[in-house]
Amino acid sequence: MTPSFGPSHGPSPRSGNRWSDLERPPLNAAALRRALVLPGGLWTSLDVVAATGSTNSDLAARAGALPEGAVLVAEEQTAGRGRLDRTWSAPARSGLFFSVLLKPRVPAERLAWLPLLTGVAAATGLARAAGVDMSLKWPNDLLVKVPGPQGKEERKAGGILAERAGDDGIVVGLGLNVTLRADELPVPAAGSLALANAVSTDRDPLLRAVLRSLEHWYGRWTAAEGDPAASGLQEAYAAGCATLGRGVRAELPGGRTLTGEAVAIDGGGRLVVARADGGEREAVGAGDIVHLRPVD
Structure with a gap:
């Protein structure tokens, strides 16, 4: 069973809510x-x-x-970026595209947890507000389950990018597909809240839910001086991480590839892989992770 952040009250999915098709109203900045x-x-x-x-x-x-x-939200991004310099694009007012400025006073070696923390916060907030199960792909992807011809398919609906800014700042950006229809997806492997049959795709309450959840988790983490175990962050991330327990292929810097089973998230936020060749477990701190399908 894939771990996920499920809706807290278990609302039954429905489609056709008033914002899902033709109407994409602007966000109410004052509210x-x-x-x-x-x-x-x-x-x-x-x-x-x-x-x-x-x-x-x-x-x-x-x-x-x-x-x-400080929070900056755009109704449309024309040059949005993801990890590894990938582009992120979507129609105007079809998603949530925003960045926040954080200045955490935690040991430098714990800063790698910030994008993972944002993933936990976003998945938790969206599960409550949108009524859709969400899970995390290490290190920064938000996944939803979209109905398909072979049953529900795991699709990427959002991504997170953290970058240093100035002497003590970190800007964390999040892009999330909300009302994208199938014919608007940038790639077949993408998804959206609407395609996952979310009970709500009204972006105002979704943004409020994500930012409130982020404030909650950031407060817990900084109060614990960035300790992922003491703050509960490490446990929460592992519980909602769809990568753990899966066969993976890690495409690492320098062109090296590592194949094995993802078995843990260590104290530094790295993905621990049990090598398929029987070698020692290896902690991956950077790279592209591909979820491998199990062999029948």
């Missing part, structure tokens, strides 16, 4: 600020722009002049 930018809270500002190249790039350029907790 989002009233709900999220609160005294004593993490989020200090929230701006929504109609279009930009990359929210990560824009926020990183202003990081030195902004306090922690």
